[in-house]
Amino acid sequence: MSTATARVQAAATTASKPQGVIARARELAPEVAQGLGLTLVFASVTTLGRIVVPVAVQQTIDSGVRAPGGVDAGRVALITAAAAVVVLLTMGTSWLVNYRLFRATEAGLASLRTRAFAHVHRLAVLTQSGERRGSLVSRVTSDVDTISTFLQTGMVVLVLAVGQLLLATVLMFVYSWQLALLVLACFVPVLVFRSRLQRPVTRAYQQVRLRMGELLGAVSETVVGADVIRAHAASARSWRSVDAAVEAHRRQAVRAQVATASTFSVGVFVSGLVLALVVVAGTLLGVDGDITLGRLLAFLFIIGLFVMPVQAATEVLNELQNALAGWRRVVELIDTPVVVPDPSPSDAVELPAGPVEVRLEGVGYTYPGTSRRVLSDVDLVLPAGSRIAVVGETGSGKTTLARLVTRLVDPDAGRVLLSGVDARRVPEASLHRRVVAVPQEGFLFDTTVGENIRLGRPGATDADVREALAELGLQRWLEQLPDGLDTPVGQRGERLSAGERQLVALARAHLADPDLLVLDEATSSVDPATEVRLQRALEHVLSGRTSVAIAHRLSTAEAADVVVVVDAGRLVEVGPASDLARAGGPYSRLHAAWTAQHV
Numbered sequence: 360m361s362t363a364t365a366r367v368q369a370a371a372t373t374a375s376k377p378q379g380v381i382a383r384a385r386e387l388a389p390e391v392a393q394g395l396g397l398t399l400v401f402a403s404v405t406t407l408g409r410i411v412v413p414v415a416v417q418q419t420i421d422s423g424v425r426a427p428g429g430v431d432a433g434r435v436a437l438i439t440a441a442a443a444v445v446v447l448l449t450m451g452t453s454w455l456v457n458y459r460l461f462r463a464t465e466a467g468l469a470s471l472r473t474r475a476f477a478h479v480h481r482l483a484v485l486t487q488s489g490e491r492r493g494s495l496v497s498r499v500t501s502d503v504d505t506i507s508t509f510l511q512t513g514m515v516v517l518v519l520a521v522g523q524l525l526l527a528t529v530l531m532f533v534y535s536w537q538l539a540l541l542v543l544a545c546f547v548p549v550l551v552f553r554s555r556l557q558r559p560v561t562r563a564y565q566q567v568r569l570r571m572g573e574l575l576g577a578v579s580e581t582v583v584g585a586d587v588i589r590a591h592a593a594s595a596r597s598w599r600s601v602d603a604a605v606e607a608h609r610r611q612a613v614r615a616q617v618a619t620a621s622t623f624s625v626g627v628f629v630s631g632l633v634l635a636l637v638v639v640a641g642t643l644l645g646v647d648g649d650i651t652l653g654r655l656l657a658f659l660f661i662i663g664l665f666v667m668p669v670q671a672a673t674e675v676l677n678e679l680q681n682a683l684a685g686w687r688r689v690v691e692l693i694d695t696p697v698v699v700p701d702p703s704p705s706d707a708v709e710l711p712a713g714p715v716e717v718r719l720e721g722v723g724y725t726y727p728g729t730s731r732r733v734l735s736d737v738d739l740v741l742p743a744g745s746r747i748a749v750v751g752e753t754g755s756g757k758t759t760l761a762r763l764v765t766r767l768v769d770p771d772a773g774r775v776l777l778s779g780v781d782a783r784r785v786p787e788a789s790l791h792r793r794v795v796a797v798p799q800e801g802f803l804f805d806t807t808v809g810e811n812i813r814l815g816r817p818g819a820t821d822a823d824v825r826e827a828l829a830e831l832g833l834q835r836w837l838e839q840l841p842d843g844l845d846t847p848v849g850q851r852g853e854r855l856s857a858g859e860r861q862l863v864a865l866a867r868a869h870l871a872d873p874d875l876l877v878l879d880e881a882t883s884s885v886d887p888a889t890e891v892r893l894q895r896a897l898e899h900v901l902s903g904r905t906s907v908a909i910a911h912r913l914s915t916a917e918a919a920d921v922v923v924v925v926d927a928g929r930l931v932e933v934g935p936a937s938d939l940a941r942a943g944g945p946y947s948r949l950h951a952a953w954t955a956q957h958v
């Protein structure tokens with residue numbers, strides 16, 4: 360087991376216990392607990408305020424309306440006014456409790472979201488890749504939402520409910536221990552029964568969420584793959600899968616609602632029954648002179664105060680479980696070690712100025728979670744300022760080589776030296792200012808052409824962007840665009856052609872002006888005019904700096920100073936294109952195949 364995997368597992372184990380999750384969550388979002396003490400004081404005042412009404416009823420009746428000397432109107436007015444003041448005060452403290460909790464939790468959750476998002480970015484490209492990307496996003500969005508639901512609504516309810524339950528119980532015993540025992544005798548079995556009944560309800564809702572996830576998956580697949588679906592006339596098939604997912608969700612939601620309604624009805628039935636029993640038993644006690652009318656009426660109010668928290672607490676305990684599960688997933692994400700960690704400040708070294716020399720010494724690499732070595736024993740020196748083309752069959756390891764050179768991954772054997780410095784010792788921020796990678800399909804953001812190019816050098820002016828385009832010979836292309844630099848590119852750049860997207864990606868790299876450029880040449884075919892533009896732009900982008908191009912075109916390989924041939928994870932040939940073409944090895948076969956394509 361690798362140390363990284365061991366660390367992930369250790370983090371997951373510590374955080375899997377509820378205390379562990381809560382302790383780690385407090386470290387990650389300390390704002391949530393800030394001022395909690397005062398909030399709890401306000402919550403206690405609010406709870407105390409709730410018992411004012413039954414006490415006022417009892418006092419009004421027993422010592423006001425049924426006062427020994429007849430109705431004491433002054434006393435009734437005094438009690439009513441006092442009760443009104445306390446109720447108003449309670450309204451204020453209840454507002455304060457909510458406000459303070461919202462403010463603290465929003466601050467905590469905002470920093471948790473930021474940390475989680477930042478961590479997702481820092482995780483290796485590999486950890487983010489594939490189906491995990493969706494689940495990472497859901498951790499930062501829906502998992503944090505379950506936490507916020509509990510903290511902002513559930514926690515207040517829970518704190519108030521516990522206080523209210525205790526106060527109501529004490530008050531019931533103060534007014535009539537016999538009736539209090541009667542109420543408890545009815546509710547204890549209900550509590551036991553409800554917690555049993557709650558489990559299937561929880562499970563049913565988990566299933567509902569699962570079905571909702573499947574439904575969203577089915578719908579998003581039909582939206583994202585709309586073109587393919589239409590092109591293959593496969594709409595019927597996709598609608599069938601969406602329909603099936605909608606139906607599965609509907610059935611599960613009904614099942615969950617039926618289960619909830621059953622537990623709710625039991626609660627309503629028992630509260631009604633208890634009220635009736637208390638009225639009967641209270642009347643009998645009253646006849647015997649054991650309870651006053653005021654106390655009996657107050658008691659009926661208190662039953663309400665007792666029932667409400669019992670019902671609310673069971674529901675909130677559910678939310679608490681969801682929130683704990685949410686915390687656990689977010690904490691696990693944040694505690695997942697970064698696969699390419701930044702060096703410690705004492706170990707950090709900046710790259711020397713000027714074009715970068717790349718040296719690979721005994722480099723080997725195996726993707727995490729796999730056992731096949733995709734690169735082995737790679738020894739290679741790429742002189743500063745030279746132009747290198749990497750060629751090889753699909754799956755031979757070219758992209759992996761590029762990832763190692765740009766430090767998107769670290770080798771598990773050997774080392775990568777950039778201008779003599781181990782890439783692991785160069786801080787990420789400065790490394791990526793000097794070393795820029797241009798992927799095959801450069802991602803375009805849903806903004807203008809100018810903004811997308813400016814991404815290469817934030818702070819560049821429009822004039823800088825125009826100058827970069829002019830240097831690449833793209834002035835005429837820019838003039839053709841409907842709004843010049845302000846032309847919107849659409850989502851993922853879909854309003855531009857594939858070739859134009861590549862032009863934007865090249866301009867972005869040129870503006871960044873790196874000392875080492877690693878480029879995965881696009882394979883998508885473009886029209887001849889754009890092809891010429893691309894070739895010319897590429898020439899400019901690559902000149903004057905060290906460049907490593909994963910070449911898919913003969914022209915790129917032939918223009919390079921050095922061609923590196925990768926085959927099944929090994930370097931099999933290195934040398935000038937003209938020499939390799941005559942050597943009769945793998946490159947000459949590739950060269951022959953390319954030439955045949957162009958005949």
Ligand SMILES: Nc1ncnc2c1ncn2[C@@H]1O[C@H](COP(=O)(O)OP(=O)(O)OP(=O)(O)O)[C@@H](O)[C@H]1O
Nearest residue numbers: 485488726729733752753754755756757758759760
């Ligand atoms: N993220 C990954 N996880 C696991 N295996 C991977 C991953 N990326 C690539 N591989 C495997 O590593 C091997 C080399 O892949 P690589 O992408 O480096 O090849 P390539 O030469 O760039 O291919 P192409 O020309 O098709 O882009 C392949 O067998 C591939 O299946």
